[in-house]
Amino acid sequence: MSPSVPSSLAAEDRPNGAVPLRPSSEGNHVLRRETLALDGGLVIDPATKAIAPNISMSVNNILTPGDGAFSAEGVTDLTALPFLYARWTNPTVRQLEQRMAALEGAGDALATATGVAAIAATFLTFLKKGDHLIVSDVCYAGANELARRILPDYGIEVTAVNMSRLGELAAAFRPNTRLVHCESPCNPILRLTDLAKVATLAHRHGALVSVDSTLATPVATRPLALGVDLVIHSLTKFINGHGDALGGIVCGCKDLVEKIRSRAGVYLGATLSAQNAWLVMRGIDTLFPRLRTVSASALRIARFLGDHPRVRSVTYPGLETHPQHDLAKRQMDVFGGLLTFQTENPQMMAVRLASKLRVAHYAFSLGHQRSIVVLLDTAEMMHSTYRLEGAQLADYRAFAGDGVFRLSVGLESVDDLVADLDQALSA
Ligand SMILES: Cc1ncc(COP(=O)(O)O)c(C=O)c1O
Numbered sequence: 548m549s550p551s552v553p554s555s556l557a558a559e560d561r562p563n564g565a566v567p568l569r570p571s572s573e574g575n576h577v578l579r580r581e582t583l584a585l586d587g588g589l590v591i592d593p594a595t596k597a598i599a600p601n602i603s604m605s606v607n608n609i610l611t612p613g614d615g616a617f618s619a620e621g622v623t624d625l626t627a628l629p630f631l632y633a634r635w636t637n638p639t640v641r642q643l644e645q646r647m648a649a650l651e652g653a654g655d656a657l658a659t660a661t662g663v664a665a666i667a668a669t670f671l672t673f674l675k676k677g678d679h680l681i682v683s684d685v686c687y688a689g690a691n692e693l694a695r696r697i698l699p700d701y702g703i704e705v706t707a708v709n710m711s712r713l714g715e716l717a718a719a720f721r722p723n724t725r726l727v728h729c730e731s732p733c734n735p736i737l738r739l740t741d742l743a744k745v746a747t748l749a750h751r752h753g754a755l756v757s758v759d760s761t762l763a764t765p766v767a768t769r770p771l772a773l774g775v776d777l778v779i780h781s782l783t784k785f786i787n788g789h790g791d792a793l794g795g796i797v798c799g800c801k802d803l804v805e806k807i808r809s810r811a812g813v814y815l816g817a818t819l820s821a822q823n824a825w826l827v828m829r830g831i832d833t834l835f836p837r838l839r840t841v842s843a844s845a846l847r848i849a850r851f852l853g854d855h856p857r858v859r860s861v862t863y864p865g866l867e868t869h870p871q872h873d874l875a876k877r878q879m880d881v882f883g884g885l886l887t888f889q890t891e892n893p894q895m896m897a898v899r900l901a902s903k904l905r906v907a908h909y910a911f912s913l914g915h916q917r918s919i920v921v922l923l924d925t926a927e928m929m930h931s932t933y934r935l936e937g938a939q940l941a942d943y944r945a946f947a948g949d950g951v952f953r954l955s956v957g958l959e960s961v962d963d964l965v966a967d968l969d970q971a972l973s974a
Contacts, residue, residue, distance in 0.1 A: 580650055580765065581835045587649030588642045602825045603638040607631070635813060639821040643828050644796065647786075650765040650831075651778050653798035657808045658824060660817040662761060662781025663689045665795030668811030669757050669777055670694070670726070676702035679724040683710045684939050685738060686730040687759060687781075688932040694728065695934075707935075709942050710740040711871065713748065720752040730759040731768070731878070734913075735923045735953050736946035737862050737887055739871040742878065746774030755803070761785070761914070766838035767879040777803060784914030785884065787830035788837055792823040837916070837958065841884030844961040848954070849886045851965050857896075857972040859889040862946055870945075885913060887951035890972070897922040900952070903971035906963050913955035918964055924950040 578587075592601055608630040610616050615627040625631055630638055644656040659665045670693065674680055682694040684707035694705050706719045710729045727749045731740035742758060749756045757777040758770045764785045770778045780786055782794030795817075797807055812818075842865070849863035861868075864875035865882030875882060890896045900920060901909035907918035925947050929935060935943055956964070 583646070583649040584831050584834050588645030590642070600639065600642055600825060600828055602821050604821050605637075606633045633821070634816060634818045635808075637818075637821050637824070639828075640819050640824040643819070643824040643831075646828060646831060647765075647780070647796050648798055650834075651798040652769055652771050653778065653804070654801035655804035656796050656798040657804050657812050658782070658819040659795040659797070659812075659815075660819050660823075661793045662687075662759075662779070662783055662795035663693070664815065664817030665779045665781075665797045666690045666728075666757075666759065667693060668807050668815055668817070669728075669779060669797055670698060670703075671811045671815065672807045673726045673755055674698065674703045677704075677723060678726075679704040679706070679721045681706050681708055681716065681719050681724060681727045681754075683729045683733060683740065684708055684935060685733050685736055685933060685943060686728070687734045687761070688928075690728065690730075690759060691932055707939070709738075709939055710745060711738055712942075713741070713744055716745065717748055720748075720754070724749075724752055724754045727754050727756045728759070729756070730762070731770075732762045732864055732883065732885070734762055734885075735887065735928070735951060736943060737762075737864060737869075737885065738942075738946055739864060739874050739878065741874055742768070742770050742773040742775050746776075750774070757797070762883055762885055763879060764834065764838055764883070766835055767842075767881050767883055771799070773878070776800075782827045782830075784912070785838065785841075786834060786914075787827045788834065788914060788916060789826070789830055790912065790915035790917070792826040792830075794819050794823050794827050838881055838884065840958055841956045842881035844964065845884050845886050845954075845956040846882065847961050848956060848964060848968065852886075852888045852968065855969070855972060857890055859891065859948070861889075862887045862951070884956045885953065886956070887947070887953050889948045889951055893922055893924065893950045893952070896952070896972075899974055900971050903974045904967055905970075906959050906967035907954070907957075907971075913953065915955065916958045918957035918959055919955045920952055922950055922952050923947070926950075 616622055616625055640658050644658050648656040659668055680694060698705055708716050708719045710716055729740045729745055731742060746756045755776040757779055758775045759779045760768055760770055761781045761784050777797055777799040779797045782796055846865045849861050849866050852858045853861045863886040907920050910919045911921050
């Protein structure tokens with residue numbers, strides 16, 4: 548058996564003479580991202596010529612003289628080695644990181660055990676006692692709670708701002724603002740953030756910008772090209788897309804990712820497993836066609852729900868009625884698989900949907916191959932997470948009223964989904 552399990556694009560990370568499947572460009576022809584989704588970072592094992600990536604489950608790697616760690620004086624520089632111990636880096640995880648970096652147009656990426664770990668790694672790297680974070684007043688609940696409830700315990704100042712109000716964002720900067728963290732579209736209300744404008748403002752104040760792009764995916768939006776510094780994904784959602792692996796990633800320029808890797812990557816200890824990295828890569832193989840399918844289905848369902856007598860309102864970035872539809876057209880190549888709708892008496896409707904739906908499922912999470920719907924009650928969200936008041940609460944309610952049903956559209960026949968929603972809503 549050959550010991551070689553090569554798995555990465557960058558020459559310095561390619562042990563045992565592994566070669567890339569294909570160069571990333573042929574002459575003047577630059578490969579499209581659909582192609583990079585399949586082979587950005589993929590290398591062929593020279594021993595077996597296996598075309599699917601190998602999984603390297605090993606926790607550690609043997610050190611041999613001549614591989615860079617040894618000199619005449621003995622062991623010199625362990626960090627010169629591509630692979631040493633799997634909490635730092637692993638060949639299969641490294642391949643995923645390079646595939647995601649290729650898709651985001653990033654210099655590098657760090658994969659983590661979950662999406663929240665990628666967010667925490669970013670916060671813990673760029674914020675220390677006495678620093679100031681500006682966070683979107685509405686973003687993934689775990690990120691919002693981490694920022695507003697936990698970080699202040701460590702002496703970090705935090706301000707929550709509606710990022711679609713740029714005047715309020717501009718007013719929130721302080722001399723010690725180090726990071727602005729936003730989301731677009733934001734979970735759960737699907738409000739958008741103008742990433743280019745936020746990045747310009749933040750950079751004027753010397754702050755970095757991180758965006759959680761989980762709902763957009765690299766298929767819809769490329770935040771780094773808009774000036775954002777760090778792009779974060781919960782790989783658990785659309786990127787893996789099959790509801791069977793947790794994972795997270797943060798992508799950016801080499802310097803920033805190196806800072807995250809050497810600080811939170813090593814000491815937070817939230818390393819992605821090789822098995823999950825492999826599953827996520829298998830999901831990425833079909834990311835583009837999946838996102839196109841769910842986006843087309845979501846638009847059709849959004850229009851259907853908009854005309855349904857039991858539905859009060861629908862929010863979807865691809866609908867002309869979305870208050871930021873123009874921004875959506877500028878910033879998103881596809882409008883994604885998530886939509887929300889409101890009904891009368893949402894609590895009773897939740898019970899009805901949970902008992903009557905036959906194709907879609909009533910469950911939390913999103914971005915899987917199966918359609919999932921869940922009620923996010925506004926009062927409950929305010930109590931458990933956002934705690935908004937005054938104008939910020941009014942802005943939330945403008946998108947969500949008393950509560951939204953968040954529908955994550957899957958890969959089922961759109962005709963079946965429409966019929967299923969119709970029978971369940973009308974029952
Ligand atoms: C937008 C967004 N970011 C991050 C996360 C956290 O991801 P994970 O569950 O992988 O930690 C989620 C989870 O729902 C999410 O929706």
